[in-house]
Amino acid sequence: MSRDQFFVRGLRDSVPMLVGIAPFGIIFGTLAGVGGLTLWQAVGMSMFVYAGSAQFIVISLMGAGAGAVVILLTTFIVNLRHVLYSATLQPQVQGLPQRWRLLLAFWLTDETFAIVQRHYLVHGRTPLAHWYWLGVASSLYACWVSSSLVGVLFGQAFPDMASWGLEFAMLATFIGIVVPLLRNQPQIAAALVAGAVALLTWSWPYKLGLMAAAFSGIAAGVFLERRQPERQDDVTPNEVRP
Amino acid sequence: MTYWWLILGMAAITFLMRYSLFAWPNLRFPPLVRQGLHYVPTAVLTAIVVPGMLLPDGAHWQLSLGNAYLLAGIVSIGIAAISRNLLATIGGGLLVFFLLRWAMGQM
Numbered sequence: 001m002s003r004d005q006f007f008v009r010g011l012r013d014s015v016p017m018l019v020g021i022a023p024f025g026i027i028f029g030t031l032a033g034v035g036g037l038t039l040w041q042a043v044g045m046s047m048f049v050y051a052g053s054a055q056f057i058v059i060s061l062m063g064a065g066a067g068a069v070v071i072l073l074t075t076f077i078v079n080l081r082h083v084l085y086s087a088t089l090q091p092q093v094q095g096l097p098q099r100w101r102l103l104l105a106f107w108l109t110d111e112t113f114a115i116v117q118r119h120y121l122v123h124g125r126t127p128l129a130h131w132y133w134l135g136v137a138s139s140l141y142a143c144w145v146s147s148s149l150v151g152v153l154f155g156q157a158f159p160d161m162a163s164w165g166l167e168f169a170m171l172a173t174f175i176g177i178v179v180p181l182l183r184n185q186p187q188i189a190a191a192l193v194a195g196a197v198a199l200l201t202w203s204w205p206y207k208l209g210l211m212a213a214a215f216s217g218i219a220a221g222v223f224l225e226r227r228q229p230e231r232q233d234d235v236t237p238n239e240v241r242p
Numbered sequence: 243m244t245y246w247w248l249i250l251g252m253a254a255i256t257f258l259m260r261y262s263l264f265a266w267p268n269l270r271f272p273p274l275v276r277q278g279l280h281y282v283p284t285a286v287l288t289a290i291v292v293p294g295m296l297l298p299d300g301a302h303w304q305l306s307l308g309n310a311y312l313l314a315g316i317v318s319i320g321i322a323a324i325s326r327n328l329l330a331t332i333g334g335g336l337l338v339f340f341l342l343r344w345a346m347g348q349m
């Protein structure tokens with residue numbers, strides 16, 4: 001396959017995610033407008049920060065009059081999981097020029113990570129695979145920024161849109177990513193433990209419970225994997241269809 | 243103006259975390275860490291989804307049949323388990339969610 005074919009395949013595989021990201025972006029734009037950000041501040045946040053769940057939480061913090069330190073600390077903690085994504089995909093950026101690593105890092109969201117990581121699991125690393133990554137990432141980025149803009153504009157026309165529940169789109173997207181991964185005992189244990197700890201720690205400040213839940217789930221998965229005599233971590237190419 | 247500084251600060255923090263390990267592309271992780279990384283997507287995303295279904299507003303438990311997030315979330319899990327298809331899960335889940343909200347008079 002050529003560069004263009006990799007790029008186009010990335011665009012194509014991103015399409016299902018767009019169905020989940022567009023409503024989420026629209027609801028962000030609506031809430032940001034209601035929360036007192038100007039149109040360009042709302043779109044600028046999507047353009048420069050590009051981190052859906054952190055943006056949502058920060059909008060509600062701004063609305064509650066939280067200080068800059070709380071807002072930046074919250075951003076740090078809510079986005080800590082990106083360090084894990086960065087570590088997971090790090091072997092795939094070996095040998096890529098600096099400008100590629102900078103760009104792909106900037107675009108490393110939950111959704112991009114999920115699609116790209118699956119591509120590498122199924123196809124392994126090929127010399128032009130970063131063009132596939134570029135196709136996925138640029139498509140999701142364009143969707144997030146443009147749907148945020150639509151949300152600000154629509155929010156002015158339909159002020160009650162914030163209560164429609166469009167944020168369910170994010171839950172459906174993450175469910176669609178996780179469920180097909182639950183194909184062996186360690187993965188199932190990781191999900192059960194992470195879910196349970198998240199419920200026990202939901203009231204912790206600054207979303208610290210999210211990291212507690214993530215690390216508990218990871219520890220449960222590793223513990224079970226090490227107890228099993230044979231590795232059950234093989235990935236067959238038809239596990240998930242985009 | 244303050245908001246712009248906050249946005250730039252958030253952008254810098256988020257980018258640095260995403261770039262953190264791409265900055266050292268030749269660093270190799272010990273086997274335990276590599277094993278743990280296999281469970282990152284499952285653990286992180288489940289930790290976001292489960293409270294999102296049971297405490298949709300982020301503050302109050304809603305263990306009731308009037309909670310469309312919970313019901314549509316369970317349906318989405320079912321669609322994902324059977325179809326293993328992302329588009330069917332997201333599209334079907336959203337459709338069920340809005341039908342439930344409409345039927346329960348929450349729209």
